[in-house]
Amino acid sequence: MSSNRLKALSIATVAILVVGFALVFFWTPMDADQGFKQKIFYLHVPLAIVALLGFMAGGVEGFRHLRSGDKRHDLNSYVFIHLSVVFGVAVLVTGAIWAKASWGYWWVWEEPTLVSFLIVFLLYCTYYPFRYAIEDRDQQARYASVFAITAGAFVPLNFMAVRMAESVIHPRVFATSEGGLPDSMLFTFLICFVGIGLLWLLLVKVEMAGKQASGQVSRLRRALDPEAHGRTVGGRIAPNMETP
């Protein structure tokens, strides 16, 4: 991605997030049931949806890597999962804050929505040690892709299972028999969702640019002094755009 496009994406992301959060606090009506604390919904839920979609996109890229053998798809898969884990941390923390404000507890172990997200998050946390434990680059990429596909398929299955399970206290607001969110809340939610989605995409692009640059540096080092730098190749822990 060119630096101009990256700059445009940055500006769009910041603008949409500022507009979205301004709508949250100055335009969207207060929820009659929860009051002001319901404002966390516009941050917590988009983060959760974007993180889960990112995990699934990581699986799709893993599948494309296995099919084509193209290292770029492995890099995409790694970066998608990495950013989604970071967003997952934000989901858990904002969710815990909302839970404390609404229910008086930071965490409720009986609630399937909370526990299922934690399981998905912990599953993806194992991606790093699993990947870094393998030294051979090709093997590492292949095994990581298999992991990404399997875990990525688990995400929607897990989501469906939670939707079918009986919720204890976690609210359900989309596709409910009561009609879901009012229009003004839905509009604000969609703006925040687009903003958070763009933020994820922006961080993915920046992370990717960093990986590509560090890959080029490694290639240059090897070209200048193959003996000195060749030894370090197998020991690296994260994928980049190196070519052997």
Place this chain on the structure above:
Amino acid sequence: MNEVLPANDAIEYVLGAYMFFLLMVLLYIGILGAKFQRISRDISELTDEVEAGQTGKAPAATPATPATEKADEQAEESRV
């Protein structure tokens, strides 16, 4: 819907959640910035390495021909 609810219930939790998100994004951008600085430093080192190698190997690697000598002389003259 109640639009006249006071905005003081659990305000610290709401601000806490949004502040956490903001700080996390800033921290992540800081980490990315440090990474890019390291890459930039590596590139400078490599550039120095290449330039040092070129000055050391230049006479042997590119033997001067009458044509290149003439071009060098012209370049030197234009520089002056």
